[in-house]
Amino acid sequence: MIDNIVIAFAGLIGSGKSTVSVALAEALGCSRASFGDYVRDVAKKRGLKPEREELQSIGNELIERGWEPFCKSVLSQANWKKGNTIVVDGIRHIEAIQTLLQLTNPSRFILVFISIGEEDRRARLVGKGINEKEQRIKIDSHSTEMQVISLKQKADIILDGTKAIPALVDQVIKYIYSPSQ
Template identity: 30%
Template sequence: MLIAMAGLPGSGKSTVSVELAQALGCALLSVDPVEAAMWHAGVGREQPTGLAAYVVVEFLAREQLLIGNDVIVDAVNDVDLAREHWRSLASRLELPLAFVEVFCSNEKEHQRRLAGRQRDIKGFPEPTWQSVVERRSGFDDWDGDRVRVDSMRPLADIVATVLEYLASRRRPDTTIQPSGDPNLA
């Protein structure tokens, strides 16, 4: 199963992702460290490294899915184009896809979390509150199937809710059948 996380920076999505990956014993792939690695490798920040990071994570996710691992993708996924990466991948591999949107219902708490956030991603700048507010609109128009969880709830409750949702999305006969599609080779 492919599990695509979604949520604004500072909403708690990465925290939930880690807990889910541990509960499921599955691969967790995050877009931000991939983008930071590109910069460290000398790819200029003026290049479309954000999009490239999604593509790299998509390819890595594909490899994990093909060997039978569930995969959680940790990314903002605030626009339909980003979410289409995951829909397309799951469709090509004929695997179930679950979107998990994490949001923080308390704006002051969300701002506090963002201001105090210190991730161990060398050279990756944390977004400003204004940039987070500007990204909200990408979620306003999302009408696709997903579970939405409020990070103001206890983490154990959030994980239980998501695990229940994932169980409802999982096909009991899920097996990976590599297709003859040359684009997947």
């Protein structure tokens, strides 16, 4: 296993980032942390249903309390220690990247953005029970989703979310081991 790397995943809801991040962590034999999983755990501890609007509200609350404690909590769910490689899923804000860079320094930090066309994304969202256009617009316009598209410009590698999962994992692994990186 390669050490001292943080591979962070960003992308819109339905892009496939969680699926790819799980597969990558398994392929690398490393831990995986997830902002979404952490927020769902907080909701569960509060006795709340894990509905998207509720989760977005909890996410905003955690952000208001401060990026550092939020990011530390996400990393600690995977028992991450300095020097270990970790895959982090669910980056939605530039401040999360900045905070993770500080917390994980001097680890190499790679931001992976998963891009997907609207038609493919819509089909995936329907599969998740999000089928009304109004509902999709409401989700995408929520403040937790607003910065996601801008993260594409910050990405070290952009993946086509319509490709097969093993091919996407291979693409990230090749990037990690590329001599030019």
